[in-house]
Structures are given as C-alpha cells and as structure tokens.
Amino acid sequence: MNKIYNPTADSWASILERPTKTVNDIEGTVKEIFAAIQKDGDLAVAKYTTQFDGVSFENIEVTTAEIEAAIASLPADLKDAIALAKANVETFHKVQQTTRVSVETVEGVQCWQEKRPIQKVGLYIPGGTAPLFSTVLMLAVPAKIAGCKEIVLCSPPDKQGNINPAILYAANLCGVTKIIKVGGIQAIAGMTFGTNSIPKVYKIFGPGNQYVTVAKQLATQFGVAIDMPAGPSELLMVADDTAVPAFVASDLLSQAEHGTDSQVILVSTSKSMMDAVENEIQSQLEVLPRKAIAEKAIANSKLIFVENDEIALDLINEYGPEHFIVCTANNDFYVDNIENAGSVFIGNYTPESAGDYASGTNHTLPTNGYAKNYSGVNLDSFMKSMTFQKIxxxxxxxxxxxxxxxxxxxxxxxxxxxxxxxxxxxxxxx
Amino acid sequence: MNKIYNPTADSWASILERPTKTVNDIEGTVKEIFAAIQKDGDLAVAKYTTQFDGVSFENIEVTTAEIEAAIASLPADLKDAIALAKANVETFHKVQQTTRVSVETVEGVQCWQEKRPIQKVGLYIPGGTAPLFSTVLMLAVPAKIAGCKEIVLCSPPDKQGNINPAILYAANLCGVTKIIKVGGIQAIAGMTFGTNSIPKVYKIFGPGNQYVTVAKQLATQFGVAIDMPAGPSELLMVADDTAVPAFVASDLLSQAEHGTDSQVILVSTSKSMMDAVENEIQSQLEVLPRKAIAEKAIANSKLIFVENDEIALDLINEYGPEHFIVCTANNDFYVDNIENAGSVFIGNYTPESAGDYASGTNHTLPTNGYAKNYSGVNLDSFMKSMTFQKIxxxxxxxxxxxxxxxxxxxxxxxxxxxxxxxxxxxxxxx
Missing domain, CATH: 1.20.5.1300 (Single alpha-helices involved in coiled-coils or other helix-helix interfaces)
Structure with missing residues (x-):
C-alpha cells in the first residue's frame, strides 16, 4: 500500500493516474475477426469458438431443455436471493420511468419529448471463473422495463459447451428473448453484423476483458451503439474516525479481489484511521480465496491523507471514481457536492457489494474517469428520446x-x- | 428523382440504403494532427490553422472587444429572431429538467438517482458558407440550463481571422464561457488534449464535415465523450392527398439544399400526390440560390408509393429518419407508432425549418439510421446520471x-x- 500525506494539488493527477493500457496490439486481431464474421457468419463464429473456447458444437442457441435443466439444478436459496435482487433492481429502475414532456413554447407551437425503447439490444456476459449472473439482472431487467423487443444475451460456453446455469436461470427469469453460446470478440462481431444464429442488435451492453472492450469500440464504427467504454473496476472510499476500520478494509478488499488491475483508493482526514485500515487489510487478506489477486491490487492501492473534507472532495472530483463510499461525520457534504462518481455508497452499513448485487441500483458503471462524462447504465440506456412538434x-x-x-x-x-x-x-x- | 412503386419488403434495405463513406483515407491525417497537437499544443494548432484556414494570428481566444463589435454589427431584426428562437429552445429544454428519483427498495435501503452537469463541454460550430448560429443556440442553451461550468465554443476563422458575428452574438447571449478561433480537426484535438489556449473538455458536441466527424470519433479513444456519430442530414416525409404539394416540395427542397449528399425521401399512399410534388419541386428548384446543390440531392431522392399506412410505417421504422414529417389523414397512427426517428413534424403547418430554428426542439439529431439507437441532443446530453444508496x-x-x-x-x-x-x-x- 502506498501511503501519501498531504499531496499538493499539482501532484494529484500523477497520484490518481490509472494504469494506461495499449490496445494497438489487440486491434489487429479484433479487426480480423470482425471481417471474418461479417463475411462468413456462423461458420467464422464456430471457427473462433473452437479456437478460443476450445469447444465445438452444432446449435449455439440455448434450448428450452437447457434452460429447464438450469432451473432444476439451481439451489433454492440462490433462487431466493436472485428473486430479491431482481425485485429491488426492478423497483429502482421502474421509478426511473418518465412520462412525455410537453410544452406549448408559443401559442400554436406544441413541442414534446418522448422516450421509446431501443428495439433490439444485446447483452454480453463474460464467462470464466466468476459467472456474473448478477450482471444479467442489471442489464436484462431495465431492458425489459424499457420495452425492448429483442433482448439477446451472449455468453461464452465452457469446455463442455455449456453456459453456467445461474446465468441461464437469471436470463430466463428476466425475459431475455434469445441466449447464444458465444463469447469474446466473436460475440460482439456477431451481434454487430448478425449471422444466421446471432441476431443483429442496435446497442450492446455489458462488461468484458480487453478483447471485448476493443471489440465493442470497433462495433461503434459499424452503426452499433454501446453502453460505455470499459476499464478496470475501481473504488474510492473516504473515511474518517467515524468509520469502522474492519468495514473499510472489507470494502477495499472486495474491490481488490476483482482483478490485479483493480483500483483501490482510501482518502482520509485521519492518520490513525489509515493505519488501522492498513492493519485490518493485512489480517482480512490472509483468508481470502482470491488472495493472490487481491494482494496485487492492494499493493498498488493508495491511502491518501488530506487535511480536511474540502480538499478531499476536490481530489475525489478530480478522480471521478466508479464506486464512491462515504463514511465520515460529514456525509451530506460529500453527497451534495460530489460531481463525478458512478454510484455513491453512504454510511457504515452500505458496502459496495450491496450495490453490486441487491440494493437495486445498477452495477454497470463508468470506470477510468468516465464518471465525468458518462452515466452508469440506467433505464434511459435502453431507450432513446425523440421529439415531436405540431404547429x-x-x-x-x-x-x-x-x-x-x-x-x-x-x-x-x-x-x-x-x-x-x-x-x-x-x-x-x- | 427515383419513383418506386410498391417495393417488396425484401428490397427495402437496398432502396433505403444510405451512401456509405469510407473514412480510412481521412483517418491517417486525423491521427497525425492529434499526435502533433498532443505533443506541441498551441504551436501545432497555429500551424494547422495556417495550413487549412489560410490565416495566422496571435491570440486565438475571441476578445470582449470582438464580441462587442459583433453585437453592434448585427441587424435588430436578426437579434429579435434569435431572441425568439432562444426563448423557445429554453422553454422546451427547461421542461426536460428532472428531479431526483428516489425509492426505498426494501425497508432500510434507500436508493436514488440524480443528474448532475458535465462540468466541461465543448461546442463545435462549423464555418464555411452557412454560419450556423442556430446550432449555437441548440447546444449552448441546454448546456447552460444543465449547469455546465465551462462551455467552450470552437469555430474556424475566416481569411481575415474572424468568426461570423452572428455566431459570436449567439454564443455571448447563451453564456458560452470561452470562444476560440479554431476549426476542423485541430479544434477537436485541442479540446481533447487541452492546450494553453484551448481548455480540455469532457464532452464534445456539434456538427461538422467528414474530418470533424472522424476527429470526434478519434477523440473518444482519449476519454472524451461525443454527442453522437454524424452523417449527412436526411428527411423522410409521408404525405397523402391531405397534404399540400407545394408545402411538401418546399420541405423536401429545404433538406436537399443542405448538401449534395443530403437524403430526401417521400413516402406516399397517393400516386397523384407523388406526381404533383414532383412538378412542384421542379418549379421551386429553379429559383433557389443553392440550386446546384439541391438539384444533385434531389436527383438521388426517392419517391416511394406504398399501398397503405401500415406498410409505410414499417418502411419508415426500417429507415429511422433524422427528420420525419407526417402530413396524412392518419397522423396519429404514425405519431403513436413511429419507433425510430430523430424529430417528428406533424401536419401541414409544421415545416422542418421550424424545428431547425425556432419551435424549441433541438436540431442536433441522429442521422444515418442512428435514430434506432441514439437520442437527439437534449438536456440530458449535458448531464450524467449518478446513483446513491444509503442502507x-x-x-x-x-x-x-x-x-x-x-x-x-x-x-x-x-x-x-x-x-x-x-x-x-x-x-x-x-
């Protein structure tokens, strides 16, 4: 952990710098796969699935039988947990519904704005070690509320040609219209151009590794919209002596376990809190299954001491964190004045994992400083606003x-x- | 004009195809200029201004004296017209203001969504033959209402090193915080990286030629957001025998005069209306100052006859026009069921030019089929939504x-x- 005391404002930019990634070496591969899938469709998709996922099979669309098997296989307590999370996500995204906004600007000139659903959307859910069924909820629930007609979900198959049952269960529960076993660049290319098996969509949502990120960027050159540019997940926490060191440490660690490139920052007006958190991190870290990952992220983390809340706020607004946890005696000050953040977590009993899973807010958020100019995924992400005038x-x-x-x-x-x-x-x- | 009768649905895609543009040859130039400005700042900006605009001068920021001269030079009736347009744009964008959306998803879990302004925005206003001061209103008025702190406007200088006074007048009136005499790729690069004279911004808005469009795309790779991808302007009109042929022709021509690549489409359930419009276009075209441009666009335009409103609607939704004018006996049917359009103009007394200037709706709209997945510029374009939770x-x-x-x-x-x-x-x- 890097402890920094009273950094001067002109050093903030370098202290808060995120690791830059070069995408040039990936871009060639992504373009090649896009060209192949644009030309050869499903044939090329199958080729890359064999190459990257090490598996080949005939029918890449998930069948009703597979979904039924997934439903049967899932433990009841997990189903209950998903049901609760889904209900909360629904509640929060339903209150975001807006009605038509109408005004007569001058007599005889009626103008109005209405939001209508994007008809065809594609959701990408990564595979790998952590089956992100929670992301299915975060994307499919608002898509359904928005009224999107076609909700396509792509996720990579495992070595047996299957998608994790929790992902299938959540997708089916949330009204996804088609689930396709395809991952990575080939999934994004497939939804961009459309193939016999993969529907062409108008907007692509969801997280992914560097390849998926570059593929989504390339998709925008072919008329497809994307939710937002992606980067490594990040958390900035501000805590003073009113915070509980063990809680603070647990939140920083829950961010750190995402990946070795996760960004973890603690800003504090209390040196003793910083020290206490540092100790707590060491002891909690020991027992984590993903210790190896979290350890690396923690090594790059920063504990920054500043003299007062005003300086802390300026520094935080300069950074624009994806996740921002506030545990201070002065929470309202931060909440009222934060200008750049994806999602804000307030108080000792609001861990980031609440927003990741079940509070109701969306966990698909702008990283990499994009909180300065992008919204997190919300109901409007699945709609476009149109204007009307009648004179x-x-x-x-x-x-x-x-x-x-x-x-x-x-x-x-x-x-x-x-x-x-x-x-x-x-x-x-x- | 190309008249097409009862096209089968499988031919729609080719009939409605927009001219594709290759940007590969431009991309190299754009990347080169970006690299130079990232490295050399104002020095490189000056070099390209000399090269592309054929003028060089010291101070690229517009001074108070220049603004005062512009105010003094503008005719009173134009000032009055701008005032009226500004008032209507303000009225329409103010009613788009939303309050915080809050809900207790379960007892003890309070979640809310708030929109906060993007702090620094950049507005690009093209130069050339048509000084688009109307676009200044369309971008600066909502930026101001949103509460953006820094509103930077870039527009290319003429051969004398000046910006058109109407642009300066409108920018000053609408609260633009800084006006910079710089155009094209160098303006977009300047706002992306920041130079001594040009502030770095978080989001860039505004129209432009192919170079500006490619530059805006490239800007997104450096963390800047943009309003939307751009393409040639387009109008689709649906008219039956209740429409007035002279009005229909005048609307099609007002689209055609934008550029030789403008897209102009008339869909009709009446063959006699199509013929009458064709005749009207010929006679109105003769007296237009921009006849040479409009003539070329009209030559590529399409008049499409279909049997009924249902078929017309399907075809229009497939196209997703930027501007959509509805003049039929069945207007409500179209208004209620249109899924993809930027802005909709209803009835015989609602010409597209009303929305371009003074009805109050925004004229910065998705072209090129982007109405399927992008909103036109609106108040939310200048804000980002953040979520909060307190448990x-x-x-x-x-x-x-x-x-x-x-x-x-x-x-x-x-x-x-x-x-x-x-x-x-x-x-x-x-």
Missing amino acids: SEKGIQNIGKAIEIMAEAEGLQAHKNAVTLRLAEIKKRK | SEKGIQNIGKAIEIMAEAEGLQAHKNAVTLRLAEIKKRK
Whole structure:
C-alpha cells in the first residue's frame, strides 16, 4: 500500500493516474475477426469458438431443455436471493420511468419529448471463473422495463459447451428473448453484423476483458451503439474516525479481489484511521480465496491523507471514481457536492457489494474517469428520446418571421421558402 | 428523382440504403494532427490553422472587444429572431429538467438517482458558407440550463481571422464561457488534449464535415465523450392527398439544399400526390440560390408509393429518419407508432425549418439510421446520471443474506465478507 500525506494539488493527477493500457496490439486481431464474421457468419463464429473456447458444437442457441435443466439444478436459496435482487433492481429502475414532456413554447407551437425503447439490444456476459449472473439482472431487467423487443444475451460456453446455469436461470427469469453460446470478440462481431444464429442488435451492453472492450469500440464504427467504454473496476472510499476500520478494509478488499488491475483508493482526514485500515487489510487478506489477486491490487492501492473534507472532495472530483463510499461525520457534504462518481455508497452499513448485487441500483458503471462524462447504465440506456412538434396556422404565424430571418442569415433560402409559402397561403385564404 | 412503386419488403434495405463513406483515407491525417497537437499544443494548432484556414494570428481566444463589435454589427431584426428562437429552445429544454428519483427498495435501503452537469463541454460550430448560429443556440442553451461550468465554443476563422458575428452574438447571449478561433480537426484535438489556449473538455458536441466527424470519433479513444456519430442530414416525409404539394416540395427542397449528399425521401399512399410534388419541386428548384446543390440531392431522392399506412410505417421504422414529417389523414397512427426517428413534424403547418430554428426542439439529431439507437441532443446530453444508496442496520439485515449467497455463487468471497462483518457486528451489539 502506498501511503501519501498531504499531496499538493499539482501532484494529484500523477497520484490518481490509472494504469494506461495499449490496445494497438489487440486491434489487429479484433479487426480480423470482425471481417471474418461479417463475411462468413456462423461458420467464422464456430471457427473462433473452437479456437478460443476450445469447444465445438452444432446449435449455439440455448434450448428450452437447457434452460429447464438450469432451473432444476439451481439451489433454492440462490433462487431466493436472485428473486430479491431482481425485485429491488426492478423497483429502482421502474421509478426511473418518465412520462412525455410537453410544452406549448408559443401559442400554436406544441413541442414534446418522448422516450421509446431501443428495439433490439444485446447483452454480453463474460464467462470464466466468476459467472456474473448478477450482471444479467442489471442489464436484462431495465431492458425489459424499457420495452425492448429483442433482448439477446451472449455468453461464452465452457469446455463442455455449456453456459453456467445461474446465468441461464437469471436470463430466463428476466425475459431475455434469445441466449447464444458465444463469447469474446466473436460475440460482439456477431451481434454487430448478425449471422444466421446471432441476431443483429442496435446497442450492446455489458462488461468484458480487453478483447471485448476493443471489440465493442470497433462495433461503434459499424452503426452499433454501446453502453460505455470499459476499464478496470475501481473504488474510492473516504473515511474518517467515524468509520469502522474492519468495514473499510472489507470494502477495499472486495474491490481488490476483482482483478490485479483493480483500483483501490482510501482518502482520509485521519492518520490513525489509515493505519488501522492498513492493519485490518493485512489480517482480512490472509483468508481470502482470491488472495493472490487481491494482494496485487492492494499493493498498488493508495491511502491518501488530506487535511480536511474540502480538499478531499476536490481530489475525489478530480478522480471521478466508479464506486464512491462515504463514511465520515460529514456525509451530506460529500453527497451534495460530489460531481463525478458512478454510484455513491453512504454510511457504515452500505458496502459496495450491496450495490453490486441487491440494493437495486445498477452495477454497470463508468470506470477510468468516465464518471465525468458518462452515466452508469440506467433505464434511459435502453431507450432513446425523440421529439415531436405540431404547429397550427396560428403557430407558424407566430414563429414564421423569425425562421425566415434566421434561415436567410444562414444562407438557406429553401428553409425560408418552406415558411414563406405557408404564410402566403394562410394570408390568401383570410 | 427515383419513383418506386410498391417495393417488396425484401428490397427495402437496398432502396433505403444510405451512401456509405469510407473514412480510412481521412483517418491517417486525423491521427497525425492529434499526435502533433498532443505533443506541441498551441504551436501545432497555429500551424494547422495556417495550413487549412489560410490565416495566422496571435491570440486565438475571441476578445470582449470582438464580441462587442459583433453585437453592434448585427441587424435588430436578426437579434429579435434569435431572441425568439432562444426563448423557445429554453422553454422546451427547461421542461426536460428532472428531479431526483428516489425509492426505498426494501425497508432500510434507500436508493436514488440524480443528474448532475458535465462540468466541461465543448461546442463545435462549423464555418464555411452557412454560419450556423442556430446550432449555437441548440447546444449552448441546454448546456447552460444543465449547469455546465465551462462551455467552450470552437469555430474556424475566416481569411481575415474572424468568426461570423452572428455566431459570436449567439454564443455571448447563451453564456458560452470561452470562444476560440479554431476549426476542423485541430479544434477537436485541442479540446481533447487541452492546450494553453484551448481548455480540455469532457464532452464534445456539434456538427461538422467528414474530418470533424472522424476527429470526434478519434477523440473518444482519449476519454472524451461525443454527442453522437454524424452523417449527412436526411428527411423522410409521408404525405397523402391531405397534404399540400407545394408545402411538401418546399420541405423536401429545404433538406436537399443542405448538401449534395443530403437524403430526401417521400413516402406516399397517393400516386397523384407523388406526381404533383414532383412538378412542384421542379418549379421551386429553379429559383433557389443553392440550386446546384439541391438539384444533385434531389436527383438521388426517392419517391416511394406504398399501398397503405401500415406498410409505410414499417418502411419508415426500417429507415429511422433524422427528420420525419407526417402530413396524412392518419397522423396519429404514425405519431403513436413511429419507433425510430430523430424529430417528428406533424401536419401541414409544421415545416422542418421550424424545428431547425425556432419551435424549441433541438436540431442536433441522429442521422444515418442512428435514430434506432441514439437520442437527439437534449438536456440530458449535458448531464450524467449518478446513483446513491444509503442502507441502515435494518436495511443490511434485510438484504445481507441475499448478497452473501450471490457473492459466494459468483466466487467473490471478499464481497461476501463486507456484508458478513457488518451483520456480525450488529448481532454482537444486540
């Protein structure tokens, strides 16, 4: 752990720097796979599945029988836990529903804004050691509430050609319309171009490794939208003497176990709290199954002492953390003034893992400083807003002159004509 | 004009195909300029301004004296027109303001969502023949309402080193905090990296030519967000015998004058309306100052006859027009069922130019089929939504068990520990 005391503001940028990743060496591979799948469709998908996942099989769409087997295999207590989490995620995303916003800007000029669902969305769920069924909830629940017609889920098969039953269970529960056993770059390429087995979608959501991240970036060059650019997960916590060192340590460690590149930062106005947390981390770390991973992330972590809450806040806003936990005597100050953060966790009994699983907020959040310019996934992520306007004869008479003058000043005569013709016709009739 | 009668659904994709542009040849230039400006800052900016705009000068920030001169030079009727347009854009974007959305998902678990402004935004306004001061209103007004702290505007200088006074006037009126005389790739690169003269921003908005479009795409690889990918402007109009041929023709032409690559499509259930519109276009075209441009766009335009409104709607949703004008006996059917469109104009007295200038809706809209997955610029474009959660002892007791089970099933023991520790501490105390 790196302890830093009272860093000057001009050193913040270097202290808070995230590890930069070069994607150039990956880009070639990603482009090659995209080109192959655009050209050869399912044939190319099968080839890369064999190559990367070490398995080959005929039907890549998950069958009803497979889903039924997954449902039967899952322990009851896990089903109950998923049900509770799903209910909370539903509750929180349903209250985000908005109604049409309408206003008569001037007499006779009615304007309104409505959100309508993105019709076809694709959800990517990584495979590997941790089967992220919680991410299925976080993406499929709002997609369903938004009213997306087609909800496609892609996840890589294991060596036996199966997807983890908890992922299948959650996908089925949340109304995913099609589950495809395909992972990595080939999944993103498949949803970008469409193949016989994989539907083409309009927007792709979900986490993934570096390959998936680069593939999602490339997908945007082919007309597909993505939820947000991804980076390693990160947590910044601010804690003073009102915090509980053991709790603080447990939160920092729960972030650290994600990956060796996870970012863990503690900001504190108390040196003794910093020391106590450091000790707690060492003892809690010992018993973790993912100790090897967490240890590396913790080695790169930073404990930063600052003199007061104002300085802490400025530093935190400069960083823009994905997850931001606040445990201080002054929580409202942070909550009211935080400008850049993905999700904020307030108080001693609000661990980050609550938001990861079951509080109801979404865990798909902007990392890598993107909290400065991107929202986390929310209901609106699955919709687009459209505007409407309906102008009466009276209305065009009210704004027509202004349009004519502005169009002429911009040198767009035909724009002006469209109004002039209408005004003349109204005048002639009257 | 290409008249197409009753096209079969399997031919829609090719009929509705937009001209594809290859950006590969531009990409090299854009990357080179980005690298130079990242390295040499203002020095490189000056070099490219000389090269591309044919002008060089010391101070690239617009001064108060220049703004005052612009204010003095602008005709009163244009100022009045801008004032009216600004008021309507303000009215429409102010009603889009939302309050915090809050819910207790289960007892003791309070979750809420708040939108906070993106602190630093950059607005790009093209130069050239048409000084798009209307776009200044469309971007700066919502940025101001959102509460963005820094609103930077870049626009290329003319041969005398000036920006069009109407652009300066509108920028000053709308609260732009800094106006910089820089255009094209160098403007986008400048706002991406920041230079001594050009502030680094978090999100870049605004239209531009192919170079600007590719530069904005590249900017996203350096952590900057953009409003949306751009493409040539387009209009699809559906009209039956209740429409006025002269009005329809004037709307199609106002789209056509934007550029030779503008997309203009008329869908109709009336063959006689199609013929009448064709004649009207010919006669109105003759007197247009931008006839040469409009003529080329019109030559590529399509008039498509279909049997009924249902088929028309399917075809329109497949296309996803940026601008969609509806003039039929059945307007509500289209308005209620349109799934993909940027902005919708309803009835005989609602020309597209109303939305371009003064109705109040935003004219920065998704083109190129992006209406399927992107919103047009709106108030939320200048904000990001953040989530918050505050859990009480009771709350963590209510959801703790579910978190423990899910975290364990995902193999994330430290996530589980963060809850277990808290539950144990509560139990011990009680």
